[in-house]
Amino acid sequence: MNTTLLNQTDCPEVKVPWPLFFIIGVVSLAENLLVVIAVISNRNLHSPMYCFICSLAAFNSMACLIKSWENLMILLADAGHLQKTDLSAKRLDDLMDSLLLMSFMGSIFSFLAIAVDRYITIFHALRYHNIMTMRRTAAILALIWTVCGVSALLMIHFFEYFFIMISFVVFFVVSLSIICFLYVYMFMLARIHAQKIASLPSGATRGVLTLTILFGAFLVCWSPFFLHLIIMMVCPFNPYCECYRSLFQLHVVLLMSHALIDPAIYAFRCPELRRTFRKMLLCSQLL
Template sequence: MNTSVAQTDCPEVKVPVLLFFTIGLVSLAENFLVVVAVLRNRNLHSPMYCFICSLAAFNTIASLTKTWETMMIAFADVGQLEKTGSSETKLDDVMDSLLCMSFVGSISSFLAIAVDRYITIFHALRYHNIMTMRRTRAILGVIWTTCGLTAVLMVRFFAAKFTMICFVVFFVISLAIICFLYVYMFMLARIHARKIAALPTAGGRKCRWQGSSMRGALTLTILFGTFMVCWAPFFVHLIIIMVCPTNPYCECYRSLFQLHMVLLMSHALIDPAIYAFRSAELRQTFKKMLFCTNWKPYS
């Protein structure tokens, strides 16, 4: 994806291998910690945290993949691996498949989280009947199976322009749906808040309603905004490959490919920090795990 075919005055920007390796290891540890925390703490066994756990698992796959790829590049640079060997090519395809899977899985998890938040806020009385744990597990099963198959097909037929078009269209449509849901949620929430404020004794109720109903949506809005910032440059790169593969000005943007990959990897690094900052329950779980405090895993 980063092969330049046009002459350009913009040299390719190189990022130190150690930076890739460090980001990969730190994000791998962080997201693995999130997965373990959700699994251990029964208080976090809810549909929203199941989807967050799925998102962290996809981030873990992305971090592990990029860390392993960075190690392979380092070995190849010192002559320990052939960059064009058959086994190396097959392994590179596997890593590309896992990276595609992590992307499709991340945005699918965001979509599931957005729908869950919508039901939580506007169908609160029926939420536990609609979003049962059985349905949550079924949704996660569909997400993981679909993402795995999609990733294999994308890498297998990535040379076809149609595949890249589908990849970009999926990204744009998913962003549009998620943005619509969040905008719609906040608009309705504002209307409901005004109605509650108009009631004679609604002051305290208004604060409680806003605090309990919108905190989760705000957290996930921050997560989604981070996702867009970190992944958008990579997709602009894909669009440029399709639209102007030989234009020198486009080549200048493509010369920043490694920086785009740093942003992409940083997404897996930033997400756990947002979880910990916004969720008191998750912060307490992290502290108990890190300091080996005696606690009941399913209390």
Template sequence: MRTERASELIKILGHNGNPPENITDNATNNTDCIQVVVPEEVFFAISIIGVLENLLVLLAVIKNRNLHSPMYFFICSLAVSDMLGSLYKILENILIIFRNTGYLKPRGDFETTADDVVDSLFILSLLGSIFSLSVIAADRYITIFHALQYHNIMTMRRAISILAIIWAFCTGSGITMVIFSHDVPTVISFTSLFPLMLIFILCLYVHMFLLARSHAKKIISLPSSRVQPRANMKGAITLTILLGVFLCCWAPFVLHILLVTFCPNNPYCACYLSIFQVNGMLIMCNAIIDPMIYAFRSPELRSTFKKMFCCSGYKWN
């Protein structure tokens, strides 16, 4: 069992919103930048909202049979990832409260084990988001390139199998990364997933939009075929928005990990480390923004939300 080692990947955010002491000392000694402090109540409120919003997405897909499709199942996977990121912060705060009130022995066996479990949730959230976005991109790619064969290629059984493999891999990887979080190779492999996902999705995007451009004139000449390509491209645009939000919310944290690992004593790096709480808040905000994107881009999902709030007696399809 781990005793004196904290998860370096996660402790950048720090328990109770505070960074590790060695990082704080380095930042203070090597830069004049003032540490930006975000109240813990803000983190907790954002996390609660994130859990509730993504739970609402899951309930909407479960209740409405019209949403029982591979695309929405992949969206549910992303919603679960966002929810785990919010749940991480909630459980972390609960552990802090128990420790501060004396119910948990500092650095005791139970706290260490619980700390590992909570850290695994955070890493699982990032890995789940990366692979969920990637599989959503692949799904959109198939709808554009193989629209007529889509339902034969991406069946419900195949979609569920893909998600099962993804989450099994993410769970194993998350546990491994927590155990070996003090090793530089772990940090490199953790952060390398970010650009790899970006390259994979960009390659699909380039191919998709080149195809759309080459077929633009054909689509115009076939009025009866306009609806399906537009619907497919709408899904690709939705993915673009989700990917953009994901990168904006998680990239600062990934950069933070790299700077802490490779140049913690550099004045410029230390200055960036002073805004680590802002980076942590951005991650929490990602879980709030994604469900809004789903509702804004999907009329069916938006309609389901309205029925859930306004028509409790409505018989779902």
């Protein structure tokens, strides 16, 4: 995405050393690929919730890979090895923006799917395995990836249209509102029906807390970047808005750090994943 300041302001653009981008990108990519491999390899993790977590890790991997590749292109362009005006470079930039937007939307949809899964686990425990079958889980994942891919391509292609910009903002706000409502609703019902909830497996309520932490990390890491996009739309020529836009590279670092934080939360909060990581790193046989 274009980070060139449109106006002269008293806020110089904050630069982040390019090696930091690649270090975060490589480490994040390795961590999230480890999560994907762990879920695929361990049959004990072949459940709807872990499938959605695997999808979230895949979207995180995509975001890290795309931003690392985009930073590499910027370095090549600054060194004179790549012409920014080339049509092929413009198309490649649009493709990378589409994939980044796809990973952003996919992360939100993955969180939404996980929230619904946890709701069914807690409040429809006896019917859970009839409602959330692996076939339905596969269909949901296929729908998420298809919708996110098509929507991202269309949004980037028609991003100049005001309707598309508004739709993007509405999607973000509505999606986060639904997810927050589900989590708050689950915790409120859990307090009202404390005795009933206590009879459920401890992993159910523990899973809700884990996913709440994951969602909180997502909000902290992605919100500055999303606010940057909103400012690009609503006040592109305002010097005060440009001061916030001057922090773009810091917002990108924070965005990429989300993919770095998630696997650490998985490992800390999920014993089965922790055991799987240990076996993978020690080259032990998985279940």
